[in-house]
Amino acid sequence: MGSAYDAMWERLNLDLNAHAALLEVLGKFYGDIYLSQQGRLKGMEYLDFVISEIHGLRIKELQEAKSQGRKVVGTFCVFVPEEIIWAANGIAVGLCAGAEVGRDKAEEILPRNLCSLIKSFVGFKLARLCPFFESCDLVVGETTCDGKKKTYEIFGDYVPMYVMEIPQMKQEADRELLRKEILRFKEKIESFTGNAITFEALKKAVKMLNDRRRVLQRLNKIRRNHPVPISGRDALLINQISFYDDPERFTQQISKLCDELEERVRQGNGAVPESAVRVMISGCPMAIPNWKLPYVIESSGAVVVFEESCVGSRNTRDLVDESAETMDDLIDALVDRYSRIDCACFTPNEERIANIISAAKEWNVRGVIHYHLNFCQPYEIESFRVEKALAREGIPFISIGTDYSMEDVEQLKTRVQAFIEMISA
């Protein structure tokens, strides 16, 4: 990772020394967790490259696009309808939120008892370590949890914020609220980018993002095979990178990788020994480089074959209907699609429990590892109902609460290993 970008990072007002140190740590971490895997897929070379250039070449691309008048819009959540951003010739990117960075600075303006993800994005910004934040013309938040909702009010002093309201139930009135919020967002993006969104442009963006979802669905389906031809870590990484990379290029590359995976399946080659215990991770999103739990699981004789997560199936399961013939119908199709997200922010949220059970069966997992960030009340509280529902189905379950520090790795290993032994028996 390179000093070739130092001038750009300096222009973006990053803390160069701290940033260099961060990249070094992350590079080593990536080496340990990813590059150490045996019999790596050829197609993962692209992902290795993207990761190595995520603060470099990708930022350079964003800067070049900006110099041509395009706007970069940062998002934190799968509820923000990216289609709107791309249709206005903007670029949607995920933001840095997966590492324990700038925590002390974040805790000067926020409580300590907040989830790592929130403290991380605030910390990345305050410590000047995220070139994505510095490239953003607008940051779009949403009201999916109390922590983010109230943090955005404070964060608005540091970045240009726009907040979208997400309803908390799924009644007809909520659908109307979401529809109005999508239209308000469309107006905001149009006036902000100066580009009116045409039906054709929105339809094209819908298709482009559906293509990205379709290739991730294809990847996920391949993972139903046993032995599974790709590790959970690699699959997670692909899902993570989908939030940062150029969508068309990403889709093309992952499509090639899927060809390679299908070939592996034909040959009966697994990424891990056939004896590896198939498990699902379910719960909170895992942003780059939050690979701790998957690594602990896959070092314990198991393999993750499904992520029931915003960085996983929650983001890719549902497509936008492409058959709309008017703008109104296309907006309705967006509302339909985004209304189907089974986030713990909804009450009730029975769909999520049903979706976990059906995925557990279809992906033939031996157990569900429920994962929440400490202080994430929606997912932590919901885990109690998930546990009960899985018990009724006879599916083993363990609940893991953690954060971004490395302090609990040994404890996690002990718990995860005991769980995996139990379900292998």
Add this chain to the structure above:
Amino acid sequence: MGSAYDAMWERLNLDLNAHAALLEVLGKFYGDIYLSQQGRLKGMEYLDFVISEIHGLRIKELQEAKSQGRKVVGTFCVFVPEEIIWAANGIAVGLCAGAEVGRDKAEEILPRNLCSLIKSFVGFKLARLCPFFESCDLVVGETTCDGKKKTYEIFGDYVPMYVMEIPQMKQEADRELLRKEILRFKEKIESFTGNAITFEALKKAVKMLNDRRRVLQRLNKIRRNHPVPISGRDALLINQISFYDDPERFTQQISKLCDELEERVRQGNGAVPESAVRVMISGCPMAIPNWKLPYVIESSGAVVVFEESCVGSRNTRDLVDESAETMDDLIDALVDRYSRIDCACFTPNEERIANIISAAKEWNVRGVIHYHLNFCQPYEIESFRVEKALAREGIPFISIGTDYSMEDVEQLKTRVQAFIEMISA
């Protein structure tokens, strides 16, 4: 407090021994905090009586009303439009949520990292210590915070739950959502009680609850005087009891108490020495018997003259417009009134900050003691913006996070005393 009610409590399936022990502890606690005050108001005798009979006579009244076919509806939050309940000949009551009770039982079905209020209401129910829960035909929750929203899903296994959605912003679309939710609640209450709500009945209920708010506004205004004729503890108790007592009787009694207070003011008599430092408490609600912080403050040379709280001004400041001539207009008036609540569940919530500042000036306080329950993210995060806004106004501020245990009393005293010394200087 009495064994005269043992048969009733047994019928309600309370844990009689544990309940007797609870009443004993609370009685002692009340004696220490309330009855020990010097020169008590005559009018407070009524409140002492209500407290002593809160699990006794009041429950007997509810049981008698039930035997006549009336329905008892329990609520947790000032967002539930009680007017609807009373208009359908129902009885609205607050629920037990202010003491550390049944915590172990609550933590079997909920995370540990949840605010005391939530763990308390769940604990009261699971430990069979709240005769209000056992008298309720329906419990009405709302989506004001992640903790409550997700807990109600679990709590629905133990009590008959209905959940009302509260929007998170104050746009036109949110107003429409709230209106629909009020109408959905009206339908629910009508079908549940079997009583259609007439315009006249709703108008009467609006007037009755406005009268209760008006008398509490009157009480609050009297507290602008210096020396203040009533302690903060007593004023808080009155606000707390407003959620449990019969509204008409309560209004009448508090009106008499206000007469007495005004007489005291005319005579220049204060409830505390003139030198007592005037402070405001701002933040989370304090349910009975959560008197810890007010007691610590008022034992430290200060007097609380304003509660910026759901059990305080947030519940009493706004009236429902009584001039409506049609049901539609009356519903609109309810929507108007409930939309004005400045709860931290909203984003942004600038009104609350403006309201704190103007009350700090009107009630002439020397400092604001911001209070949040640990793990209450909305109020804790918002406290950072409140602090900044008050600093700009030159109003001293301290943030206190606590729970219902008594473990931190000494630490609270130290912090509060230091703050009061600082602002007295």
